[in-house]
Amino acid sequence: MGDTSSNDILVSFRGVQKSYDGENLIVKDLNLDIRKGEFLTLLGPSGSGKTTSLMMLAGFETPTAGEITLAGKRLNNVPPHKRDIGMVFQNYALFPHMTVAENLAFPLTVRGMSKADVAEKVKRSLSMVQLDAFSGRYPAQLSGGQQQRVALARALVFEPQLVLMDEPLGALDKQLREHMQMEIKHIHQRLGVTVVYVTHDQSEALTMSDRVAVFHQGEIQQIAPPRELYEAPCNTFVAQFIGENNRFAGELVSRDGDNCTVQLSRGEKVQALAVNVGQPGDSVSLSIRPERIRLNAAAEGCDNRFSGRVSEFIYLGDHVRVRLEVCGKTDFFVKQPIAELDTALAVGDVIPLGWQVEHVRALDPQLAE
DSSP: OOOOOOGGGGEEEEEEEEEEESSEEEEEEEEEEEEEEEEEEEOSSSSHHHHHHHHHHHHHSSSSEEEEEEEEEEOOOOOOGGGEEEEEEETTTTTTTOHHHHHHHHHHHHTOOHHHHHHHHHHHHHHHHTOOTTTTOOGGGOOOOHHHHHHHHHTTTOOOSEEESTTTTTSOOOOHHHHHHHHHHHHHHHOOEEEEESOOOHHHHHOSEEEEEETTEEEEEEEEEHHHHHHSSSSSHHHHHOOOOOOEEEEEEEEEETTTEEEEEEEEEEEESSSSSSSSOOOOEEOOGGGEEEEEGGGOOOOOEEEEEEEEEEOSSSSSEEEEETEEEEEEEEEEEGGOOOOTOOOEEEEEEEEGGGEEEEEEEOOOO
16 A cells, blocks of 8 residues: 555544543553555454454543544544444344344434335345345344354444454354454455454454554554564564564674674574664564574575474474474474475484574564563
């Protein structure tokens, strides 16, 4: 996406704060622009402020400070049902005494739409989630996945400009959950509606989103497209939270433009990308993805070369995780596709390994949580 002019922005948070007791800020000074038509995920551990931010946008919570605008209008005093926002929550909240069709008609009827228009829109929404045959059923007669699809259809039926989803797939089993992720993503692509999605599941965030905002302790740590978040985390929290990482604690020796030299506790030196470092002598934490490490002959051309002792193989179908002892660290992981794994490799072997300078990031030291 190029420069975003102001008319591409649907939602703006400006200096938004939320405190329940007047002392502790659950959300600290949130500034966030949500673009028209994007699928933005708010990702973070529980208590990080992501759900509170969504609830303020929905109107179920009021900001302690700052303002939220939707399509240029201040929302601070607009009640939830007047915000033109569709919502899907984890506990579906369908009306049990109404059929599927009546559940979908409800948001339209309360908006005073004519019967004919209601019927037409309900029909279209049902076919969008592939539940045409279920219009006469009651929620109790549907599976969890079907109920979730009705809840999705109900959030979209009145064609809101914005749809909010809070952990909507949390109650579903893994396979159904993955199927629904694709379903929601495709509906989003077809309708072009703006979606703000809350989850603590990082693979869900990476799979579905145009951009992901990573929350921690009430603040956005980084907001970026999934690939950038994974490949280029800006600090140790993001590196740790998204995907798997090998982490070394070290000290900055020197810096040369984008690169730097870091010394580990036992004296080994590593050439790394200087992403978030202080002055020589300062502590840093190094982060290297397990899939970026080369073993045996493949390690020869690497900028950083060490040796590792193999301690365990963890078989995961399409790939193997190999646990090694490297530079004094006993839980150093390498991820190898099955097709590339050297079958002669055995526990106890000491082998050369390495990684390129562009695949190791020097970041802020990890403070004890």
